[in-house]
Amino acid sequence: MPATVIDVKAADDRRDVVHRAVQALAEGQLVAFPTETVYGLAASALNPQAIHDLRHAKGRPETNPFSLCVSGADTLWDYVPNASPLMSRLARRCWPGPVTLVMPCDAGSVVSQFSPDVRQAVSPSGLVGLRVPAHDLIAQAMHFLPGPLALTSANLSGQPDAIHGKEVVEALGDRVGLILDDGKCRYGQPSSVVKVEGNHFQMLRQGVVSESVLNHLSSYFVLFVCTGNTCRSPMAEVVMQKHLADKIGTTIDQLDQKGILVASAGIAAYPGGRAAPEAIHILGARSLDLNGHASQPLSDRLVEQADLILTMTAGHRDAILARWPEARERIQTLSGDGRDIADPIGGSEDVYRQCLEQIESEIKQRVKDLDLDNLLPS
Numbered sequence: 493m494p495a496t497v498i499d500v501k502a503a504d505d506r507r508d509v510v511h512r513a514v515q516a517l518a519e520g521q522l523v524a525f526p527t528e529t530v531y532g533l534a535a536s537a538l539n540p541q542a543i544h545d546l547r548h549a550k551g552r553p554e555t556n557p558f559s560l561c562v563s564g565a566d567t568l569w570d571y572v573p574n575a576s577p578l579m580s581r582l583a584r585r586c587w588p589g590p591v592t593l594v595m596p597c598d599a600g601s602v603v604s605q606f607s608p609d610v611r612q613a614v615s616p617s618g619l620v621g622l623r624v625p626a627h628d629l630i631a632q633a634m635h636f637l638p639g640p641l642a643l644t645s646a647n648l649s650g651q652p653d654a655i656h657g658k659e660v661v662e663a664l665g666d667r668v669g670l671i672l673d674d675g676k677c678r679y680g681q682p683s684s685v686v687k688v689e690g691n692h693f694q695m696l697r698q699g700v701v702s703e704s705v706l707n708h709l710s711s712y713f714v715l716f717v718c719t720g721n722t723c724r725s726p727m728a729e730v731v732m733q734k735h736l737a738d739k740i741g742t743t744i745d746q747l748d749q750k751g752i753l754v755a756s757a758g759i760a761a762y763p764g765g766r767a768a769p770e771a772i773h774i775l776g777a778r779s780l781d782l783n784g785h786a787s788q789p790l791s792d793r794l795v796e797q798a799d800l801i802l803t804m805t806a807g808h809r810d811a812i813l814a815r816w817p818e819a820r821e822r823i824q825t826l827s828g829d830g831r832d833i834a835d836p837i838g839g840s841e842d843v844y845r846q847c848l849e850q851i852e853s854e855i856k857q858r859v860k861d862l863d864l865d866n867l868l869p870s
Contacts, residue, residue: 523672533644533660561625563640572597576691802823
């Protein structure tokens with residue numbers, strides 16, 4: 493029986509398209525979704541018969557597992573209960589997006605609750621591939637579904653990927669229930685597939701995201717936050733860079749190549765402002781350069797990507813948590829005892845010097861306590 497094909501661009505209401513896809517999946521049908529990479533073919537991972545039909549429709553060998561489409565990075569621990577810092581970091585930075593992460597699904601994983609046939613189809617060797625496509629149709633559908641989707645490319649096994657809806661119709665039109673035709677996919681090439689174990693990653697298939705970009709995405713990122721990003725947080729940024737470089741035996745300008753990023757921002761900062769002259773001067777006396785600093789406001793992207801957010805005051809921390817409560821596990825005051833580091837703005841160089849000494853004292857302890865062997869990618 494030919495598939496139902498919906499021309500998404502001509503639809504009056506995309507929400508209706510989503511609901512029809514959800515209904516089809518709930519009924520055990522196979523649904524072809526557009527994604528940012530290539531068209532994907534999906535089946536409910538809670539339905540063993542649908543998984544059987546998915547493999548049959550693709551003509552896919554039993555030895556090739558399906559990935560799971562999940563709703564977001566916050567579900568990582570449901571599938572990988574013992575996720576390493578690197579796994580968490582890559583999920584947070586790569587999802588939604590064109591990266592499939594392949595990770596061990598230990599005891600306690602949601603995968604262990606699937607039927608034996610489904611477990612064999614998605615995790616035959618104790619690993620599971622997880623993906624969060626960056627396309628609104630499948631993202632919205634996931635909000636209405638009770639579990640993940642088994643997801644594979646919408647083509648016959650061994651044939652070219654489908655990047656237009658019409659190509660899905662030609663290849664699979666009589667093997668699936670519903671095809672959502674949204675025209676050409678944004679990238680037109682498959683997701684990158686990355687195996688992650690502990691703090692080590694391996695590119696299994698390079699797709700949209702290159703290995704050099706993945707190296708950058710895997711870096712450990714420390715973010716300092718104050719108010720205007722002209723005094724305290726810029727000083728903390730360069731002092732942290734110096735002490736981290738000393739700890740791993742490199743130079744500040746080589747830190748990013750060693751997998752470490754340090755930055756600063758302000759909760760009320762204007763973009764492009766220079767560091768305070770007093771801060772530039774006292775750090776210059778230590779051969780640390782703040783001349784090139786440009787202030788930046790705290791943003792969704794910075795908060796999302798930072799592994800550790802260190803604030804100058806409890807007020808800064810609370811303000812960030814009020815807007816980004818999901819960052820709770822990654823945000824702390826710089827002072828271990830919670831004391832505020834007072835703003836030196838408008839003060840003399842002696843006031844700045846005292847502020848710097850307090851900042852450096854806290855940073856020394858932070859750097860000493862960091863388990864870089866566990867945190868840095870290898």
